[in-house]
Each structure stands twice: as C-alpha cells, then as structure tokens.
Amino acid sequence: xxxxxxxxxxxxxxxxxxxxxxxxxxxxxxxxxxxxxxxxxxxxxxxxxxxxxxxxxxxxxxxxxxxxxxxxxxxxxxxxxxxxxxxxxx
Numbered sequence: 001x002x003x004x005x006x007x008x009x010x011x012x013x014x015x016x017x018x019x020x021x022x023x024x025x026x027x028x029x030x031x032x033x034x035x036x037x038x039x040x041x042x043x044x045x046x047x048x049x050x051x052x053x054x055x056x057x058x059x060x061x062x063x064x065x066x067x068x069x070x071x072x073x074x075x076x077x078x079x080x081x082x083x084x085x086x087x088x089x090x
Contacts, residue, residue, distance in 0.1 A: 036077055046084030053078045 001009070003025070011021035032042050032050050042050040057073040 044082070046082050048082040048085055049080045051078050051080070052076070 007018055007022045007025055010016070010025060011018045014021065014024075016024070035042050036050060036052045039052065052075050055074050055076055058071050060069055060071045061067065062069050
C-alpha cells in the first residue's frame, strides 16, 4: 500500500475527506518524527512502539572490493509491534 492508497483508506474508514485524512497522516508522521528526534518513544497500546535505537560502530566489508571498512555509529528508527497487531496477523 502506498501513501495515496493509505490516505484513501483512512478517509473512507473515518468518514473524512481525502484532504483531511492526508493532513492527519502528515501530522502523525511529523509528530512521531519529532518525538524520535528528541529521544522519546511513541507507544500506541495495541499497535506498537516507535523508538530510536543506537547502533554501535562496527567493522564491515566493502562488498565490491572485500576491503575492511569502519561503519560509524548511528541512530536508527525502530518499530516493535504490540500484542494487538501481532494477534491480528495470526
């Protein structure tokens, strides 16, 4: 499902216009992004938790040349599915 399809589905389920559904989706994405940037978690009970996780620096290999390289430490977004979402997919 692409973003436009998600907006259409949200609009139909919530009885909103596509424009209002798009505003809601953009607001959700912006809010989650801002919270993760500030180091906070976003937990939606029954759905899951969005969080920022730190990856340590590590050694890797360049796949083209097979030379060893240093991979820098970084922060990545992560999502952990909640019980309700897991149960819905069983």
